[in-house]
Amino acid sequence: MSRTAAPPPCPLTKATAVLLAYPFRVLVPRRAAPEAATSVAVALLLLAGSVDLVPPSVVIALAAGAGATLAGLRLSRLASRRGTDPTPRAAGVLLDAAVVAAGLTAVVLPLVGIGHTLAVLIGSLVVAALSTAGLYRLPGRSRPAAPVRLRWLVESTGPALGLALAGWLLLPSDGLPVPVRLVAALTLGGLGMAALNAFAGPRRRSGTALCRGGVLLTVGGLVLLATLPSAPAGRVALLAVPPLVFGMLLVAVGAADAADDRESVEPVAAAWPRSVLPAAVLLLASGLHLGAGRAPDRTSVLLALAAVPPLVLRELLRAGDASTSVRRAAHRRPAGRSLRHRRAAPGRWPGTPEPPPERALGVGEGAATAIGAGSTWSPDHSSAWSGLDRRPAAASGTPGDRAALLDALAAIGDVPAPAGALLLVDLHGTEGFGPTAREDVLAEAVHRARAVIAPDDLATGCTGTGFAVVTAAGPVLAYALGTRLLSALSPPYRLAGAMLRVQTSIGLAEVSGAGPADVLRQAELARRRAVQLGRDRVEWYDAFLEEQLVRRLDLERELPGAVARGELDLVYQPVVDLADGQPVGAEALLRWRSPVLGTVLPAELLPVAEDLDLVGELEWWVLDRACRQLSDWSVGVRELWMAVNVTTRELTTPDFVQRLAAVLAAYGVPPERLVVEVSEPRVAGDLSTVVARLAGLRSLGVRTALDDFRAEHASLAQLRRLPIDLLKVGPELVGARPDGQPPLIDVVVNVGERLGVEIVAEELESSTQVEGARRGGCRYGQGFALARPATAERVEAYFEEFPSASR
Numbered sequence: 001m002s003r004t005a006a007p008p009p010c011p012l013t014k015a016t017a018v019l020l021a022y023p024f025r026v027l028v029p030r031r032a033a034p035e036a037a038t039s040v041a042v043a044l045l046l047l048a049g050s051v052d053l054v055p056p057s058v059v060i061a062l063a064a065g066a067g068a069t070l071a072g073l074r075l076s077r078l079a080s081r082r083g084t085d086p087t088p089r090a091a092g093v094l095l096d097a098a099v100v101a102a103g104l105t106a107v108v109l110p111l112v113g114i115g116h117t118l119a120v121l122i123g124s125l126v127v128a129a130l131s132t133a134g135l136y137r138l139p140g141r142s143r144p145a146a147p148v149r150l151r152w153l154v155e156s157t158g159p160a161l162g163l164a165l166a167g168w169l170l171l172p173s174d175g176l177p178v179p180v181r182l183v184a185a186l187t188l189g190g191l192g193m194a195a196l197n198a199f200a201g202p203r204r205r206s207g208t209a210l211c212r213g214g215v216l217l218t219v220g221g222l223v224l225l226a227t228l229p230s231a232p233a234g235r236v237a238l239l240a241v242p243p244l245v246f247g248m249l250l251v252a253v254g255a256a257d258a259a260d261d262r263e264s265v266e267p268v269a270a271a272w273p274r275s276v277l278p279a280a281v282l283l284l285a286s287g288l289h290l291g292a293g294r295a296p297d298r299t300s301v302l303l304a305l306a307a308v309p310p311l312v313l314r315e316l317l318r319a320g321d322a323s324t325s326v327r328r329a330a331h332r333r334p335a336g337r338s339l340r341h342r343r344a345a346p347g348r349w350p351g352t353p354e355p356p357p358e359r360a361l362g363v364g365e366g367a368a369t370a371i372g373a374g375s376t377w378s379p380d381h382s383s384a385w386s387g388l389d390r391r392p393a394a395a396s397g398t399p400g401d402r403a404a405l406l407d408a409l410a411a412i413g414d415v416p417a418p419a420g421a422l423l424l425v426d427l428h429g430t431e432g433f434g435p436t437a438r439e440d441v442l443a444e445a446v447h448r449a450r451a452v453i454a455p456d457d458l459a460t461g462c463t464g465t466g467f468a469v470v471t472a473a474g475p476v477l478a479y480a481l482g483t484r485l486l487s488a489l490s491p492p493y494r495l496a497g498a499m500l501r502v503q504t505s506i507g508l509a510e511v512s513g514a515g516p517a518d519v520l521r522q523a524e525l526a527r528r529r530a531v532q533l534g535r536d537r538v539e540w541y542d543a544f545l546e547e548q549l550v551r552r553l554d555l556e557r558e559l560p561g562a563v564a565r566g567e568l569d570l571v572y573q574p575v576v577d578l579a580d581g582q583p584v585g586a587e588a589l590l591r592w593r594s595p596v597l598g599t600v601l602p603a604e605l606l607p608v609a610e611d612l613d614l615v616g617e618l619e620w621w622v623l624d625r626a627c628r629q630l631s632d633w634s635v636g637v638r639e640l641w642m643a644v645n646v647t648t649r650e651l652t653t654p655d656f657v658q659r660l661a662a663v664l665a666a667y668g669v670p671p672e673r674l675v676v677e678v679s680e681p682r683v684a685g686d687l688s689t690v691v692a693r694l695a696g697l698r699s700l701g702v703r704t705a706l707d708d709f710r711a712e713h714a715s716l717a718q719l720r721r722l723p724i725d726l727l728k729v730g731p732e733l734v735g736a737r738p739d740g741q742p743p744l745i746d747v748v749v750n751v752g753e754r755l756g757v758e759i760v761a762e763e764l765e766s767s768t769q770v771e772g773a774r775r776g777g778c779r780y781g782q783g784f785a786l787a788r789p790a791t792a793e794r795v796e797a798y799f800e801e802f803p804s805a806s807r
Helices: 011-027 030-050 056-079 087-107 117-136 146-170 178-200 207-227 234-259 271-291 298-306 308-319 321-343 401-413 435-450 475-489 516-532 545-558 602-611 615-633 656-667 680-700 713-719 745-755 767-776 792-800
Strands: 358-360 370-372 421-428 458-463 466-471 493-495 498-500 503-510 537-540 568-577 583-594 598-600 641-645 674-679 703-709 726-729 758-761
Touching: 030 056, 030 234, 056 087, 056 234, 087 117, 087 207, 087 234, 117 207, 146 178, 146 271, 146 298, 146 308, 178 207, 178 271, 178 298, 207 234, 298 308, 401 458, 401 466, 401 516, 421 435, 421 475, 421 516, 435 458, 435 466, 435 475, 435 493, 466 475, 475 503, 475 537, 503 516, 516 537, 516 545, 545 602, 568 615, 568 641, 568 792, 583 602, 583 615, 583 792, 602 615, 615 641, 615 656, 615 674, 615 792, 641 703, 656 674, 656 680, 674 680, 674 726, 680 703, 680 713, 703 713, 713 745, 726 745, 745 758, 745 767, 758 767
Parallel strands: 370 458, 503 537, 583 641, 641 674, 674 703, 703 726, 726 758
Antiparallel strands: 358 370, 421 466, 421 503, 458 466, 493 498, 568 583, 583 598
């Protein structure tokens, strides 16, 4: 019996399918493909339900079931992870139960009816209880200080009542009792504002915030299901589907990110969503309400009036913000002062002495300016402006610096429509010179500033390292003045026959009705922020700046002793051979599990450790723990390496090689299995010593790597002198350049081949970057697209999937 061959597929059909699938494959990461597919399916279901092709109850059941199934699968993986820490597993179990309960609550609606308010409310309470318990056990959560929580509560109450008013206007009045409708509106307003705070707060990119926002959206969707009617306008209930489904998906994604330490520090909250979105929703609801011919009722008027007291309280708190900050600083000063005393060199700061007699410089309109000729310099400049002269004018014969500055600020603030700004300018780099030399540099800086500012502006020298500028210009022009000051102060200064380069930090605060002391304090906080962010910049005071500085003070207070308290931890990110996908090693990454501050990542931790002179203590702890872990791994995988980051400051200590050899011997680790990484941008400061230490490590048998390599002429020339085995490059060298030239990775690989150096492409976040690194000739790869950082147990389980893994 003959069989007829199946006709070949139509080339046009195949090409069409590929064309339609291509944007999805390019735009959607593989990790998020299930969520993207589910979102598309839910959107199609909503479209079908809105045109009555599918009953709304079926749409709700299918959409909620799909979202709960996918989220439950994601969370079940978290619940079943291996590891010694049971906290992420407990969080996964509870959150998994929460999304399953949410899905079941919505799926059973076709059986009990969409308007079955009691059943859905009971399900909402169960979901809220399970989610709260799961969030409490989620890693990386942090509890803000009480003043910060109070401010967020006050600032959120007004917008939350606005959202509640919008809910009252939008919820149907027919068939819904007034108390139920009011409670539902208030609940939706509170949940909506809490979700906005989670998604727009200072840690909005953290997994914990994402998970918390997803929980709030999920509960909000269930509240909508409980209140929206099924008839006669059954399609209205479809409004509950987006927050319900996407909330469950966000719960799963956020929980996984929090467990994987995918925390991105965002110290500044995004203010506009929390201000604009509630107002936009309220305007839309009011327009729809009035457009339907309905007049405002008594409840809507009361809700509108209830939003007024929180707004007044918010302004009162802002007015008292100065005294609160002073008390907070006074409470934290002893710990900070003890740390600064420990860092200060003999004969130098701490403590700002009484300023010596002043000499006038004379600036615009007869205003006397003076410089403290003998004032001392503080290493971190944390008190550089606290030495403003507080003596009365009669004591020195001339107006004190601080008095002249406050008088100028008060004169601007007394006008009917106050406008103006204060710029505090601080110079860095004169600490190695005496008081007279510093005075000469400051005098030259003030002279340069006078050539930039307007004739009516006031420039007053206040300490041996800085001066102040008071301008009547508005905030935008004042910021432009700050950038011009940076340009004017950046050229070198001639000092004792040599050219001295200094760095400049400028803090800017507006004079908009605030008291002179408040403006001075705000400018000082902005100046401190400019110092923390690297100097040579202008920083503008904003409402959340103090919160950032409080966070910094908390870090400085808690970090000393973290090693002794056992709060440090290591996670490990595998390094993979790009040719066959086999793991060849791992990099040890530091995590600080603070019970007060939550999980702190190196990007936030290391700058504080450098300022406190604790980097050496942390790095030797990492080296010891990494070598011990490498010894434990020797039983199953014998030839995988462990990479550890070391700063050039610690590398260049005289006994570094000997101490490292002792650690390797203590754990019986073969030297060739350890890789010491040093950052390329920092080696130029002491290149000869770095070369000697790297050569000593190689003679010991330890492999060396150069991290953060930049394909610049100086870097390439410097590379020839460094005795290294591995060269780590970022993804920016892998992709095509904007000018259409080939990727720079080709140049780096050619140089590496000539020098006998293997190339490691790191921070690979997508399959496109992985393929680009492989095509470019990189032998090894590292990044989330290949393997994420994880605990030792999970990485060991990952290694066991590759029994032949050895290099």
